[in-house]
Amino acid sequence: MTSLVRSPAALARPALSQAAQRRFLVFCGLAALVAALMLANVRIGSVAYPVARLWEALLHPGAADDAGFILWNIRLPRAIAAVLGGAFLATSGLLLQVYFRNPIVGPFILGISSGATVMVSLVMLTTLGLGFAVFSPYLNTIAACLGAYGVTFLVAAIAGRVKNGVTLLIVGLMTGYLCGAVTAILTALAEKERIKGFVLWQLGSFSGFKWVEIEVLVLLGGALLGGIYLMSKPLNAFLLGEDYAASMGVNIRRFRVLILLLASSLAGLVTAMAGPVAFVGLAVPHMARLSFGTSDNRVLIPGACLMGAAVTSLCDLIARMWLSPVELPLSSITAFFGAPVVIALLMKRGMKG
Amino acid sequence: MSGGIVLACEDLCVGYRGAVLSGVGLAVEAGQFVSLLGPNGAGKTTLLRTLSRHLKPVSGRVRVCGRDLQAMRAIDLARVMAVGLTDPARPPLLSVFEFAALGRYPHTGLMGRLAPADVAVVMSALAAVAADHLADRPVDQLSDGERQKAVLARALAQEPKILLLDEPTAHLDLKHRVEVMGILRGLCRSRGLAVLAALHDVDIAAKVSDRVMLVKDGRTVDDGLPEKVLTSAAVAALYGFDAADFSRDLGGIELRGDGSAGRAFVTAGFGSGAAIFRLLAKRGLAIATGVLSEGDLDAYVAQALGAQAFVAPRTGGGDSLSAALAALETCDFLVDAGENGGEANRRILEAALARGLPVLRMGRADDGGQGCASLGDLVAAIDRLRG
Incomplete structure (x- = not known):
């Protein structure tokens, strides 16, 4: 009865194909960039190898020369970890930005990474973890995810009461400080030999990844990413706010919990292994939105993954090579990218009123 | 459907x-x-x-x-x-x-x-x-x-x-x-x-x-x-x-004058008075008007504005003219909307001139009073009148 009249003229949508073309080009460009950066990360290092030698080592993983060892045990895991970590953090940030309808949020700035850090510090600095396996990537991961959930749901509960976006930001920062304080106290109380590893981890770095950790990242993270991509449609409805999303048929209660769980799982997963990495989750979704020219999450989720992989790989390369042989903390490099983005966004928002 | x-x-x-x-x-x-x-x-x-x-x-x-x-x-x-x-x-x-x-x-x-x-x-x-x-x-x-x-x-x-x-x-x-x-x-x-x-x-x-x-x-x-x-x-x-009225017949809100600026009598009819009523009400004048025919647009607007309106029933009878003439006694001036047809309006105009009330008339004023070529002139004349 309410079916609309369909005129043939209404079917023509030439502008869409133009946008699709642009998105395709940006995808290709980003994929090429990620591949190039991975290659650079594998090739460039304190010992430089010609590409041919690395290629040789890549094809013969068992060979017992130093190039093979460095490639397989140091550079390749690190390059892959940077790509995956960047993709996960960016996706986590994208989800949080959609959820809070606030462009200035990300897993780091909302204190989610700090929440994960507290729980990891409990495992790494105290003897709580000893009851379980002595070292397991799963233990850290589970602890980090639990910490991330805790902070995420706390911040989300507070956000339900305060509608102001900047207030939300401050709540996140304060939660981060609180978690930081707990971590600092735990560090002060910890035995000396435990502290070194923890401090290194806390600086944020993709170095020292083991293959078993990469496996966890790929399997768990891949499953999470797949799930998130399947949620693009309700995520798009969420762009209009919860009330509209509900009126269009989204089961809001279930979906809210799901977004938060997925976003904090991804952030927790990366934090567990690489330590807290700042600003990637906040800045990358914006870079993706601007370069793809859309808010459509069906494009943005894969787009932010590629963009996050590229940015994080680049930052890791800079962290390793800028003042080589000294390696800089990864978060300090990502902050150079991210902090100006936050300031620019705040200023834009302030001007709009 | x-x-x-x-x-x-x-x-x-x-x-x-x-x-x-x-x-x-x-x-x-x-x-x-x-x-x-x-x-x-x-x-x-x-x-x-x-x-x-x-x-x-x-x-x-x-x-x-x-x-x-x-x-x-x-x-x-x-x-x-x-x-x-x-x-x-x-x-x-x-x-x-x-x-x-x-x-x-x-x-x-x-x-x-x-x-x-x-x-x-x-x-x-x-x-x-x-x-x-x-x-x-x-x-x-x-x-x-x-x-x-x-x-x-x-x-x-x-x-x-x-x-x-x-x-x-x-x-x-x-x-x-x-x-x-x-x-x-x-x-x-x-x-x-x-x-x-x-x-x-x-x-x-x-x-x-x-x-x-x-x-x-x-x-x-x-x-x-x-x-x-x-x-x-x-x-x-x-x-x-308080100071406004919704008129069901006109389908709109009318804002009443509070009468603090005096009282005007308007002779109108067949829609010639509606704009003048609103103009007077806006300037804080109370309004009396007549004699209008039943069903005249002017009657609806005048009522919505809270004016005292003297309406002659379609069936005839009643003495709305006498009532209107009595109301004229309490008014400070008269505005003639320029609707010249009615006998009653002519009688009211004559009464006002005879009593020496200021009379502002839309259009020509050959037989007494001050002519106003437009509503703008009328406004100016009212303002002059009230100092």
């Missing part, structure tokens, strides 16, 4: 913790435009949010297309009901087309891919609200009026049977206000869409609605045909008017 009831509730009680509005009974038929009127805070939005299931009813049940609202699946509800909220949703980097296409949500598959038929529905929804030319514009760069059209287009793309709107004309200028209401009116007629809208403009509501529901002080005050329900007294009571 069948006139089946698509949205109904009985003895519904809505609110957040306690009841804001109780005892609401409603039955909206397909193709009907129903307006909710009432002062701010009367619970119009709360009622709409309950009917759209954003809020649980405090008590009572809502039936949507014959089914219990609370028991419906979200997706089934979305296929029959769409909403337009006051919340200005305007995500960045989203074109109007993409914005409206989100309304296809309950009709598309897992990834929300638009089939050609979906694209056609979206384009036709945009065309229905005269927004097809906006399709490629970013939604966060629209004017208020354009955005309201986008909001309506998104709701229509959902292909609902019921449309719930919270102040669809808020922030709109007159042109867009009229346009949007005209579009909604047309959709009810052409597609059998049922619209329930919370409105602020009584005069627009009176003109587009099939039914109006007045809510105030936590209950339904009245409900029915706007022509019947929206009496001057009902509207004044609803909004607590």
Whole structure:
């Protein structure tokens, strides 16, 4: 009865194909960039190898020369970890930005990474973890995810009461400080030999990844990413706010919990292994939105993954090579990218009123 | 269009913790435009949010297309009901087309891919609200009026049977206000869409609605045909008017003069006085006028403005002329609207001239008084008269 009249003229949508073309080009460009950066990360290092030698080592993983060892045990895991970590953090940030309808949020700035850090510090600095396996990537991961959930749901509960976006930001920062304080106290109380590893981890770095950790990242993270991509449609409805999303048929209660769980799982997963990495989750979704020219999450989720992989790989390369042989903390490099983005966004928002 | 009831509730009680509005009974038929009127805070939005299931009813049940609202699946509800909220949703980097296409949500598959038929529905929804030319514009760069059209287009793309709107004309200028209401009116007629809208403009509501529901002080005050329900007294009571009147016959609000600036007598008729009455009322003058024929537009305007109007009944009889002449005694000056036909008007004019009252006349003043070529001249003359 309410079916609309369909005129043939209404079917023509030439502008869409133009946008699709642009998105395709940006995808290709980003994929090429990620591949190039991975290659650079594998090739460039304190010992430089010609590409041919690395290629040789890549094809013969068992060979017992130093190039093979460095490639397989140091550079390749690190390059892959940077790509995956960047993709996960960016996706986590994208989800949080959609959820809070606030462009200035990300897993780091909302204190989610700090929440994960507290729980990891409990495992790494105290003897709580000893009851379980002595070292397991799963233990850290589970602890980090639990910490991330805790902070995420706390911040989300507070956000339900305060509608102001900047207030939300401050709540996140304060939660981060609180978690930081707990971590600092735990560090002060910890035995000396435990502290070194923890401090290194806390600086944020993709170095020292083991293959078993990469496996966890790929399997768990891949499953999470797949799930998130399947949620693009309700995520798009969420762009209009919860009330509209509900009126269009989204089961809001279930979906809210799901977004938060997925976003904090991804952030927790990366934090567990690489330590807290700042600003990637906040800045990358914006870079993706601007370069793809859309808010459509069906494009943005894969787009932010590629963009996050590229940015994080680049930052890791800079962290390793800028003042080589000294390696800089990864978060300090990502902050150079991210902090100006936050300031620019705040200023834009302030001007709009 | 069948006139089946698509949205109904009985003895519904809505609110957040306690009841804001109780005892609401409603039955909206397909193709009907129903307006909710009432002062701010009367619970119009709360009622709409309950009917759209954003809020649980405090008590009572809502039936949507014959089914219990609370028991419906979200997706089934979305296929029959769409909403337009006051919340200005305007995500960045989203074109109007993409914005409206989100309304296809309950009709598309897992990834929300638009089939050609979906694209056609979206384009036709945009065309229905005269927004097809906006399709490629970013939604966060629209004017208020354009955005309201986008909001309506998104709701229509959902292909609902019921449309719930919270102040669809808020922030709109007159042109867009009229346009949007005209579009909604047309959709009810052409597609059998049922619209329930919370409105602020009584005069627009009176003109587009099939039914109006007045809510105030936590209950339904009245409900029915706007022509019947929206009496001057009902509207004044609803909004607590003091110095204004809603005229059912004229379909608008008139602002009364408080009489602090004196009292004028106007001889008018056949519509010649309406503009002059308003002009005098605005300047704070009390008005007496006569003798008007029954049914004359001037009589309606004068009454809406709270003027003392002397009306000669169509059947003849009565002595409105004597009464008018008596009223003339209390007036400071006379305005002749230039309607020269009536014998009674001529008698009043002569009486005023004889008493030496100042007389301002639209048009020529060959037989006494001061002529005014235009309403502007009249205003100037009145201002001079009152120093």
